[in-house]
Amino acid sequence: MAKENTGNSRTVQASWLTLAGFMSLSVGIITAAILSRFMTKSEYGTYRQVIYIYSTLLIIFSLGLPKAYSYFLARIPRDEGLDMVKKISMLFIGMAAVFSAVLLFGADTIAGLLGNPLLAENLRYFAVTPILLMPVMGVENVLTVYKMSRVVAVYATVSRLFMIICTVLPVVMIKADATHAVIGFVVSSVITCISGYILIRLPFRNTVQRKTKTGLKEIIRFSKPVFTTTVYGFVISSTSLFFVGRYFGAEEFAMFANGYKELPFAGMIISAATAVLLPEFSKMQKTGAMNREFISLWKSVVYKSLSVICPLSLFCCVFAKDIICTIYGTEYSDASVLFQIITMINLTYVMPYNTIMLALDRGKELARAYMLAAALIVGLNIMSVSLSFHSIALIAVIHTSCILLCRAMLMAVISRSLNTTVAKLVPWKKSIRILTASAAACLIAVFTRYLLGNMHGIAGLTTGFCIFIMTYCFIAGMAKIDYKEIFRPIISRIGIYKNNISDAGYA
Structure with missing residues (x-):
């Protein structure tokens, strides 16, 4: 009976997180749909490049620390939790300061690399954002560990609504350019920062706190393979967009950014499952759970994820043109081909690969698989540009093929770690x-x-x-x-x- 209740709790918690992810998804779609119509392709492409630079560099500067919240808080008593949160937050603040300095003083260099002079000024306006957002990146992880996913859903809803208001209104009512959208994003980040600082302490409100025995060295030791994987993930996620921005221009970048996007609901579902499962797998590993327990939980997650992701993925692939035109307008209709190409990735996005590998202490193997995928993407993109294959569709095919190869390698590693076969994991x-x-x-x-x-x-x-x-x-x-x-x-x-x-x- 207890086992059933635990399963129910995991599913309900994941459902609240999925709702939070849905709010983020909705904000992204609504913002992109409005900005695509009010801004020129050049201005919209510049705004998307600012967000692209932030999101890709964030992968490096976050050091894999958001997962540390889930991993360590699940292993220590609640009365040590706030001290752990403070330690990880201090690391975030230090990295955020460096990140902001890179954006502020490196704006001209970054703009030159992407061949877009409009970027420099916008990046300087945006430079304060890491200091505002990075220290509260772990809010959702902390609340999830303590079964407060409903609060996550409320937090996501309120903060995302403010983001729509602050980002879109200046463009619609004042001036339709990238700078006003960027300034609006920064203003919304202030609101997110304040609410995040309040909520991250919420689980410890009625608890007498004491120092945790887990030190910074142990946190960094956990984060090291995660960070290594994150660096390769940064290369994987940013390379294709970089090549498009560098060699195809801001307008083609806007086309690629709108079309070559993994279905947000797929990532939303898996992210929710991952947030719930990492502390669960961490506990199982610490208590010496049998391999069959890992496999049983894994297959349950795969089936539930697939039952939602697969039907919607195939529908989106078949009706790609209608979806793209409805959201972004008919001038982006050619981006539907890119949308169809990336659907292949979504069909494999039903397994929490990284989560179980971190829980099984297979961080090095995880990093190696990402390293190979990153090297292939960079090498093949350089080859395609050198041979004058002027096609963003080819860039999309290269990226998709390398991601599929990476996931196949991860499945092989997980099956060996659990002393089973790939066939038995599905x-x-x-x-x-x-x-x-x-x-x-x-x-x-x-x-x-x-x-x-x-x-x-x-x-x-x-x-x-x-x-x-x-x-x-x-x-x-x-x-x-x-x-x-x-x-x-x-x-x-x-x-x-x-x-x-x-x-x-x-x-």
């Missing part, structure tokens, strides 16, 4: 049923929409999605894909809330 029968049902529903949706007439844009997308969902639900039921079982913990928790409200006399 729930094949269930996966094939989901994939088949998704493909069939997509085909029926395309054919039905064709019979209904030539519809495009939001009308065609809405019609196609409704037909797809109805068809998929019917086929999934026939194939015995039990979504009631998958979402039962969430439904049960909602029922508990309703009963509590009723008992309190509010029903």
Whole structure:
């Protein structure tokens, strides 16, 4: 019974985190949709380059420390938690100061590397952002460890709404250029910073605190392989965008940035699962759990993730043009090809690779797999540019192929670590049923929409999605894909809330 409750708790916690991720996803889409329409491609491309530079350099300067919150807080008593948070936060503050200095004093150099002189001034405006955001990067991890994911969802909702208001309003009402969008982003970061500082201490509010025995050396020792992996991850995530920005210009960068994006809901689901599972795997590893327990939990996560990610990924691939045009406008229609290419990555994005490898102390193998992928991406991109293959689609194919290879290597390492085979880590029968049902529903949706007439844009997308969902639900039921079982913990928790409200006399 206890085991079931634990599973339910994990699912419910992950669901709250998924909601938080959905809010982040919505903000990204809404902001991009509005800015794409009000700004020229050159100005919008410049704004996206600022965000690209921040997000990629953040990978390096964060040192892998956000995961340290989840790893260490799950292993120590709550009364030592605040001291641990303070230690990790001090490391963040130090790295944030260096990061801000790089943006402030290196703005001209970075702008020169990307061949966009408009970048320099915007980067200097943006330079204060790391000092504001990095010290509160671990808020969601800390709250998740202590089963406060509902607070994470509220925090994400409020902070993202302020981000939309602060970023979009100056562009719409004052001047449609990159500088006003950047300044708005900085203002929203101030609000996020203040609320983050309050919430990161929330789990320890009624606890008498004492010093933790875990020192900075142990934190850095954990973070070292994570940081190494992070550096290679930085190369992987930034190389393709760098080559597009450097050799294709700001307008093509805007096209690539809008089109070649992993489906946000896929990352949202896995990020939520990872946030819940890292402390769980960490506890299991410390208590000497058997391999079969790791494998059982792994397969459960894979199946639940796949049941949501696979149908939506295939739908987005088939209706890519309608999605891109609806969000960004018809002038970005060519970006739909890039969107379809990256769908291949989403179909493998159903497993928390990094999480279990860190929990199993396989950080070095994780770093090596990332290193190989990074080297291949850099080498192949240099080759494509040198041979004058002027195609951002080729850049996308190279990136996708290298990521798929990296994930195949990670699966091999995990299977060896658990003394099993890759085949036994994947729930094949269930996966094939989901994939088949998704493909069939997509085909029926395309054919039905064709019979209904030539519809495009939001009308065609809405019609196609409704037909797809109805068809998929019917086929999934026939194939015995039990979504009631998958979402039962969430439904049960909602029922508990309703009963509590009723008992309190509010029903």
